[in-house]
Amino acid sequence: MEYEDKAGRPSRPPSPRQNVRKNLDFEPLSTTALILEDRPANLPAKPAEEAQKHRQQYEEMVVQAKKRELKEAQRRKKQLEERCKVEESIGNAVLTWNNEILPNWETMWCSRKVRDLWWQGIPPSVRGKVWSLAIGNELNITHELFDICLARAKERWRSLSSGGSDVESEDAGFSAADKEASLELIKLDISRTFPNLCIFQQGGPYHDMLHSILGAYTCYRPDVGYVQGMSFIAAVLILNLDTADAFIAFSNLLNKPCQMAFFRVDHGLMLTYFAAFEVFFEENLPKLFTHFKKNNLTPDIYLIDWIFTLYSKSLPLDLACRIWDVFCRDGEEFLFRTALGILKLFEDILTRMDFIHSAQFLTRLPEDLPADEVFAAIATVQMQSRNKKWAQVLAALQKDSREMEKGSPSLRH
Numbered sequence: 001m002e003y004e005d006k007a008g009r010p011s012r013p014p015s016p017r018q019n020v021r022k023n024l025d026f027e028p029l030s031t032t033a034l035i036l037e038d039r040p041a042n043l044p045a046k047p048a049e050e051a052q053k054h055r056q057q058y059e060e061m062v063v064q065a066k067k068r069e070l071k072e073a074q075r076r077k078k079q080l081e082e083r084c085k086v087e088e089s090i091g092n093a094v095l096t097w098n099n100e101i102l103p104n105w106e107t108m109w110c111s112r113k114v115r116d117l118w119w120q121g122i123p124p125s126v127r128g129k130v131w132s133l134a135i136g137n138e139l140n141i142t143h144e145l146f147d148i149c150l151a152r153a154k155e156r157w158r159s160l161s162s163g164g165s166d167v168e169s170e171d172a173g174f175s176a177a178d179k180e181a182s183l184e185l186i187k188l189d190i191s192r193t194f195p196n197l198c199i200f201q202q203g204g205p206y207h208d209m210l211h212s213i214l215g216a217y218t219c220y221r222p223d224v225g226y227v228q229g230m231s232f233i234a235a236v237l238i239l240n241l242d243t244a245d246a247f248i249a250f251s252n253l254l255n256k257p258c259q260m261a262f263f264r265v266d267h268g269l270m271l272t273y274f275a276a277f278e279v280f281f282e283e284n285l286p287k288l289f290t291h292f293k294k295n296n297l298t299p300d301i302y303l304i305d306w307i308f309t310l311y312s313k314s315l316p317l318d319l320a321c322r323i324w325d326v327f328c329r330d331g332e333e334f335l336f337r338t339a340l341g342i343l344k345l346f347e348d349i350l351t352r353m354d355f356i357h358s359a360q361f362l363t364r365l366p367e368d369l370p371a372d373e374v375f376a377a378i379a380t381v382q383m384q385s386r387n388k389k390w391a392q393v394l395a396a397l398q399k400d401s402r403e404m405e406k407g408s409p410s411l412r413h
Helices: 002-006 016-023 031-036 048-108 112-119 124-135 143-161 176-191 207-220 230-238 243-254 257-263 267-284 286-294 300-308 317-330 332-345 355-363 371-379 390-406
Strands: none
Touching: 048 112, 048 124, 112 317, 124 243, 124 317, 143 176, 143 207, 143 243, 176 207, 176 230, 207 230, 207 243, 230 243, 230 317, 243 257, 257 267, 257 300, 257 332, 267 286, 267 300, 267 332, 267 390, 300 332, 300 355, 317 332, 317 371, 332 371, 332 390
16 A cells, blocks of 8 residues: 555455454354354344254254363273273283293193283383294304305495405305395395385485394305395394394394295295195185186195284384294294285185186285284184194105105006
8 A cells, every 4th residue: 555655546445245254243262252242233133943053053062072081081082991991901911921921831831821921912112032032043143154255245235336256165156146146135125115114225224134134144144145025024123132132033033944935935835834724715715716726726826925024014014023922933834824824815806806806815915904803803714624634644644745856656646
């Protein structure tokens, strides 16, 4: 307006709406004010009937708001009670593990009480100790051996970065190109490991630890090298153990028959594991088994990723750790029992899906799977077929496979 005055232009008169705003005696602050307050003096008064109606509406709103507040307060109270109950349970479990079980591990680990506690999930504060004891150290790896392997890995990284091509005598038979590809794959996979956590990526607090364990392992087992999926296993161990102990557990874990079969890509043995899985699949879920057979959905399509990463890539991390708890207790059998539990949980959905949708669903499981529901499904799975347990079925199939390879006359007819 000042600019218009200076320029000699007439200023515009205030709008009628502005005049009305100036004449208002109040400014409503909420819908409550609009309902209850009398109209401004320049407007006709509310009829008594309308005023009564508005008062009733307001009272109903207050009643509904109080109901919502009460319901929300009850929900929060229930959540708090459940959280306190869980924390108390975890606290009691920690005391039991630390004071009773761990000091007497050899005599107590296989008792009924400990097995029941194990099934409920190991408290995070003692999880690493329990895993280390359960996995064992059959390879007799020491912290000093880890330091030696890590030093070799660092030397190799320096050599490759400077363009060197020296091949150590103990690595004979493994070309520099193969080793370089393996080390480059480690770098690439570390950035893909639990990306949502942002702790294993470049600059993250656990990046160097993960890099060290995977690099040291390629020097410890050059015949195996690095295989995709290993980074997730190492990462889960790092979250629960210090670096050297994580390496010891990692190396011993990968040395188990099932893991070694998969990471060395022993096709014959992998097929035997799949065949054993299908025996129990048909036993537990005959309807879904038939549906998968009809749609040519073979176990390798979904099992390989689950087994390679021990479910740590496929399931929420807290649930995967609970799977690991019982896997450390029961061995490879529990990996396949878990697979059957997942299929059981989603049986109704999967029986309505075709090949493509089933494969997509199983390779990208829901991210919000409740642990209690998954373990309830696993608990219903029976790992016994015609009075034979998992180990017996697997051994029989391995024997049949060997006889087939030898061309046994009894199998030709």
